[in-house]
Every structure is written in structure tokens, then in C-alpha cells.
Amino acid sequence: MLDNFAHKNLPNQELQPNYNFLDLPQFIRLEKLNCAYRLLDFHIENGNGSKICMHTFDETWTYQDLFDKANQIAHVLIDDLGLQSGNRVLLRSANNPMMVACWFAIIKAGGIVVATMPLLRAKELKTIIDCAEITHVICDHDLADEMRLVKSEYLQKTTFYRNSDLESKMASKPKNFINYNSKADDIALIGFTSGTTGLPKMTAHYHKDVLNICEAFPMYSLQPSSEDVFTGSPPIGFTFGLGGLVLFPFYFGASTFLIEKPTPDILLKAIQDFKITICFTAPTAWRVLTTKVEDFDISSLRKCVSAGETLPLKVWQDWYEVTGLKIIDGIGATEMLHIFISSNEENMKPGTTGKAITGYVAKIIDENGKEVAKNTPGRLAVQGITGCKYLNREDKQKEYVENGWNITGDIFKEDEEGYFHFVARGDDMIISSGYNIAAIEVESVLLTHEDVLECAVVGMPDSERGMLVCAHIVLKDAAKANDAHKNHIQHWFKENAAPYKYPRIIHFVEALPKTETGKIQRFKLK
Template sequence: MELTPSAHRDTFSREHLPPAEQWPRLLLDLPELRYSGRLNCGAELLDATIERYGAGRTVFRDGNGTVWTYGELREHVDRIAHVLTDELGVVPGNRVLLRGPTTPWLAACWLAVVKAGAVAVTVLAQQRSQELATMCEIARVGHALCDVRAVDDLVKAEVPGLRIVAYGGDAPDDLLRLAAGKPASYEAVATAADDVALIAFTSGTTGRPKGCMHFHRDVLAVADTFSARVLRPTPDDVFAGSPPLGFTFGLGGLVVFPMRVGASALLLEQAGPRQLLPAIAEHRVSVLFTAPTAYRVMLDDAAGYDLTSLRRCVSAGENLPAATWHAWQERTGLRIINGIGATELLHIFISAADGDIRPGTTGLPVPGWEARVVDGTTGVPVPDGEPGLLAVRGPVGCRYLSDPRQRDYVRDGWNVTGDTYVREPEGWFRYVARADDMIISAGYNIAGPEVEDALLDHPDVVEAAVVARPDELRGQIAAAYVVVREGVVRDDATARALRDFVKSRLVPYKCPRVIVFLDALPRTPTGKLQRFRLRGLE
């Protein structure tokens, strides 16, 4: 695919795209995906939205009383963009690392970076110096804008040549002090639609992180497919959720999707289940993005809060158990929109809303996307009802930054996600497991998530994870790690009762032979289960 002439003066990102023959085939057939050759997603999300809806609408608020209109946000963004170019010498194509808790200022920095034609590399405030150093090395990062409260680990990373500018502090060279003296208008760089706008690092649990490069048009494409066609937000919606902006799930759900339609977002520094419930009630949140575990945890306390403002609940990050879906609907009357996305593909590509929802399935390909289930060896589609690897293609595709693993992810023009799925005869896609999470015990295939769903049906179980444990006789056995409700005795009798419960729902060979009780399951900041840590437990 021939690329548009780049506006980048620093051409590192384009020079380190995968070879053209390793790209996935892109689908750009929908009319709304036929973007202009010159496109700046920051200008589209901010300036173009103001042209459509006006500058006076609320765009961001936080939990501490801050409320910004679109006009105020543009002033902040444009002043920061001037600091980047006038004071720091950032040129189009430079990589700028962004780090801090989820706040309106972090969102403003992201928009300023992309308006200035630079490449945003947003990382987590929780990541430590070694991780930060690796990501800076891979992406050749030369500048960083960092919340003053998250500077220490970035300094300890000792990245050669990295210029760090803090924001939110009292220093004379604080970013916000510098920005206050700059003009309140900035003309966005006329980037190519296929210039790299961001590099998102995978939240993988093992191995060297992979940098996923996404274009300016990609940022709009996920808003114009999943958000516009499935979520269908309105300008009056108030978005909120748990994922930080360092994850593309959060970037889309809390910045891109609301701004694309002139809506607003509540940006919370602390957004666990216990913080989300009062925030929904206080700020009248209508669109919620979080992980399945959070929905399950919120069930216990949901009755104590006014959740009548909610109209859309989105779940992604891991499989949504049918039991959680039904329990949430019974408690709130709301049908959770399940979905699967990937950092490599920027956001959700299989989902379903309203009458298309079938609990226990992920859904249908989002309009603009195609999906199939293939044999892991041959790449040939398998018959409906049989498990295989999920392969998808659409307007966004995987482009790893100088990484040989590109060949593993993109095969014959399809993005192969590493998830085992079944396509039902009616066309719905049902999650089975991650391909590397299948348990093979005495010749039987056991999908951990299926056993987890059975355990979660038990009223005493709050969380459950099932992984393989080596076994001399059977090769592997299914080991369940379980969090039970407060007051439930964690002893052999409870373990036997849980095993009997699973046997009443599944064939006996799928029953976990070991049950271990934990206080909590290990998870990433977005709530994704870290199974590798459970496999390492004796």
C-alpha cells in the first residue's frame, strides 16, 4: 500500500514500519473511512468538533471540581503545543512520552503532542524505571511530559538524552507555567493520514514489550466504527471508566469516543469499582468502560447508589462471563456491551449491542471489520462450531515497531490475535481461551475460562482463574485460584463443595483437581488477569 508523503521531519517511525509484505490487508470500504490524505487526528477531535458543536460544551471534568469546556481545552492544548515546538524544539515525528494518572492535563498533553505532529507514547504511571527505559529505547524517545507526581521513576530510568518536563508542580520551568505565557491558538501540523500518531506498547505479561504504531486515520477509524456503529454515543453523554490513558481501551473510551461526538468525560485518577459507583451517581455518568471483574465487584454495592443515569456499559480486557452479564442486568436492568479489542488493533473489533447481544458470546464483527476462525497451522478457516484461532481485518491493522514478531501476528493479510474462538452457526463469535491458556490434561482439552464461568456461578465465589499446573501422571491438571466472599471459610470442605458444583455443570474431566484460595487475583492496572503469575505459584 503506497503511503502519502509524510509531514514528519523526524522520519524514524515511518522508516521502522514493518515491510509492506508483512502488513495486514486494510478494509476502508465504509464511506466514513475514506479520509483525506492530510489529516491530524488532534485537530479533528478538538478543532473540528468545536466547529460542529461549539466551544461552550463541557469536555472534561475530574473528581476534584475541575470542569473544562471544549474552548478551554483548546486553549490549554494549543499553549502546550507552543511549548513543545517553541521551547523544547520538538519537530514533527519526534516521539514524546506521556506519563501520569488519568487527568484532564494528561489528555491535553496527548492532544498537544498529536496536533504538533509528534508521536505520542503514553505509558502507565505505575510502570517502573526498567520498563520505562526499555520502551524509551525501542521508540527512541527524546522528550517526556510527566505529571510531577510520577517523575521519580522516569528520572531513575536514566534514558540517554531524554528531556523531562514536569507538569502540576511549582518549579519555574513547569510545563503549565511555561504554557501560560504562550499564545492560545496553534495551527495543527498538516500530517498525512498515514503518519504515525501514537505508539502504544502492549500490556503483555512476558517478553520484551511490542510497540504498536497507529496512524492519525486509525484514531478516527475506531471512533467511526465501534463507537459510531455499536456504542452510538450522543453529544449529551458523560463517559467514565477504569482504564488509564496509557491503554488504548482507555484512550478510546475516555478521550477519542466522547470528543468525536462532542460529548464529555469524567477523568478519575482512582477508578476502581469502589470509586466508580459514587462517581457514576454524582456526575450522572451515562457511558461506562471497565473490565468484567469490576462489574462483578460493583454488584454487591450497586443497590446503594443511583445508577439511573447509565445507559451504556462496555466490557473488554478479558472475557465477560455470562453469569456476570446476567447478574448485572438483574441488578441494573442494563445489558453489558461485551467486546474484544487489542493494542495491535487499537480498540474493539468484535462486539454487539442491544438486540444483537447474546450472553456468553463476544458478539459480531463490528461494521467495517471481518473475522473468521482458522486452523493455527494452515490458516484455513475451520467449520462453524469448531475451535480455532481468531483472525480479523479491518480499517486498522498491526504494525509493530521493528519487531520480528510481526510475522507471527499478521498471516496472509489477517491479524491473528492469539485467542481461541468458536464461530457459532448463526455468526456470533464465542471466546474459548487464549491460545496459550488451553489446558491439556490426560489428552483432554480444557478451556480455563469455561471452568471459571462455572465457578463464578456459585454464590460464594467473587473471582476465579483456572490455569494449567504440571502433573507427572496427566501432563497437566486444571488448578483453580479462587476468591470467595467475606465470611466463607477457606478450607477443604469449601473446596470440595466448589468441585462438586463444577461437576454438576461440566463434564467431570473439566473439574479443577486443585483449588487454591487467595485474597485477590493478580491483575494489570486495567483489570486484566495475569495468569503467568498464577502459573508460577507452587
């Protein structure tokens, strides 16, 4: 029996974006397609079952190990938990091998994966479960207490792993499984966009989308091989992490190193001890890694990827100066599944996000949808192999998709060479006394001050100027947090940038509020 909730709630065809490049050979997929086959079963069929696919500090899994366990879990889902094709299954876990096995099991069994961040609380989890009418939950037992607080009319079965009931059910199951005969445009996963207060937005992605992004960003920017070892800090519940730590390594028969609590020191130790070659993390993490990297041997590392928010030029320069490695910046979106503008070794301009990668086109438009002149800030519009498909949110779909283009909510400008420069998030533009001031511009200047470790800039309402530039600064030396030093930084700023942009308000703080993915939560500062 088919649960048709997700397909039934897809936006009408006329509200969906236009898709480009799907006629290129690398993006052509068979009509019948289960993405788990190409990512996992394919390697077993080709005799690579004994190759390592996942490491942690405590475990090593081969492709055969993952294949066997995913198949056993798929049997549990159908035989013991009554999963029907199309049922949504919530995954709640930090990054670990069993979470990945469960991800594949759900896909193999014909379910739809809804992977979540491990720090979400019961109220947020209930909102997700109710919005997506989720019937099943698989949760790491370490996170069981919060999960048990969730009550929903839709929830039918909750099972736990890590020396718990899932492993006991798996023990008697066969290690072979016939994958659900899904179609290329069946929904494989639902990603919830950042923020789960109120009614969150859930965006759907097809089986073919999951595979096609593996032919886009990795081929353009990483040139991966089966010998690569991937790692990073983003949770697998975040599509940036799903791509970088699961989809991309497995598509190319490589391996991934998973870290449940990836502090900078732990990340550097993993790179050193396990000869990591490709690392994904956020700009704020790259900044901290720069201060610690000389204590570690990272000679194996060949590709560094940054996304989640824009990469300040100072962070890029500092990392390059210390390591000789060029950080690959990129912009993606949950709505688009992964990165669509980025760079590579031959095609990099420090301080810019890059160019539209193979599989995508982008342009800058004004409020009326008309393309603007070069070097003129405007709204970023994107088309390509993936696109926004909000479930059950026609109002938000109309906001995100205009005339077939995905409107990301970012303000960019494009230069004469086709490089895209981040200006601001649409809601991060500060208008003060008639001046348009991008928060990121102020942050980029402040980060060059020798005393500033981190900073975040927001606009504060003001009766005279409309808004004031307000900077929240983490100092390298907290002992300098006094009014005299605020004045010093303000005067220094005016000498190094347009005076109208200087922060009229400065707060010294011990730390900036961040999401699990490393994004600064500016709304909390506002």
C-alpha cells in the same frame, strides 16, 4: 526537520495486513489530516467552545479550555523543548485533564504519543524509551520520583506538570497554534502491548486510524450523541481507555469524566453524581459493581461496555438482573487499536462476544490457515480498517499477520448465526489426559458457586496427566478457606459440569494479581 524513526521501522508492505472497508464513506479521509483537528479544533470552529468536555470530582474543562491549553503546550514543546516532527513523546500520568491536553498538544505539534500506565517502574519505562528511541517525556509531578530514576541515551527533555515547570512555561504562550500538516497515514501514536519485560512489542497507528475507530465501535454499539457523558476505569495509556474516555466522547462532541483511582465505589459515585451515560470497565469490575450498585442511583446509565478479557455469562446475568442493563462485551487489541467484535441492543446474544462490527470481518482458522466448520474452535483471524504494524519486529509481525489476516492469539468458535464465542487465549488452553480444557470454561462454572467472589484458572504441569486444572479462588467469606471447603467445591463442580474439567488443585487466595486495566495476570499464578 523530520525524525523518521517510526516510519523507517514500519513493517514492509508485504508483511502488513490487508485492509477492508476503507472505501465506505465514513472511513474515507483526506490525504492531509491531523486527527487533533477533528477531535478538538472542529468543535471550536463550530461554536461549541463553551460546552463541557471533561469533568473530574474537582475540575470542569470546556472544549475552549482544552483547546487553549493544548495549543499552549504545543508551543512549549516546539519553542522550549525543541520537539521535531516525528519525535516520540512519552506521557506518564493517571487519567486527568492535563494528560489529555498533553496528548492533543503532542499530536498538534507533529509528535508521536507514547502513553504509558502510571504504575510502570523505572526499568519498564527505560525499556519503552529505549525501544521507541523516545526523546521527550511529559510526566505528572505526582509520578516524578520514578521518572527521575530513568536514564537513557535517547532522552533529551523531561518536563513535569501539576504545579510544575510545564505550567510556568505555558503561561506566556499564545492560545492559538497552527497544527502540524500531517498526512492521514503519518503515525500518531505507538501503543506498547501488555508486558514490558524483555523486548516489548510496539504497534503504530496512523492519524486516520485514530478517527476511523470512532466511526466503528461507537456507531455500532453505543449510538453516542453530544449529550452523553463517558467514564470508566481503563487508563488512557491503554488503547481501550484512550478510545472510551478520550477519542469517542470528543469525536461526538460529548464529555468525559476522568478518575485517577477508579475504585468501584468511586465509579458508582461518579455515575450517580455526574449523570454518566456510558461506562467502560473490565469484567472483574462489573462483577464487583453488581454487589454495590443498589446503594447508588445509576438511572442515567444507558450503555455498559466490557473488554480487556472475556465477560463471563454469570457476570452479565447478575448485572442485568440487578440493573436491567445489558453489558456490551467486546474484544479488541492494542495491535488493532480498539474493539472489532462486539454487540449492540438489537444484536446481542448473552454469553457470546458478538459479531464482527462494521469495519471488520473475522473468521476462525486452523493451524494451516484454513477456515474451520461452524462451532469448531480455532484461531481468530481479523481484517478491517485497522491492523497490526509492529515497529522494528519483523519476527513478531510474521507471527501476528498471516496471509493478510491479523491473528489475535485467541481461540474462538463461530456459531451458525455469526456470533463469536470465546474459548481461550491461545496459551490458556489446558491439555489434561488428552482433554482440551479452556480455563475460561472452568472459571465460568466456578463463578456460579454462591461462595466464589473471583477466580482464575491455570494449568499446572503434571507427570501423569500432562497438566492439572488449578483454580485460584477468592471467597466471599474468607473464614471458609479450608480443605473441607475445597472438597465441597470440587464435588459441586463435578455435579454442575463435565467432571474431567474440575479443578484438581484449589488455592484460596485473598486477591488475584491484576494489571491496571483489570486483567487477571495468570502468568503470575503459573
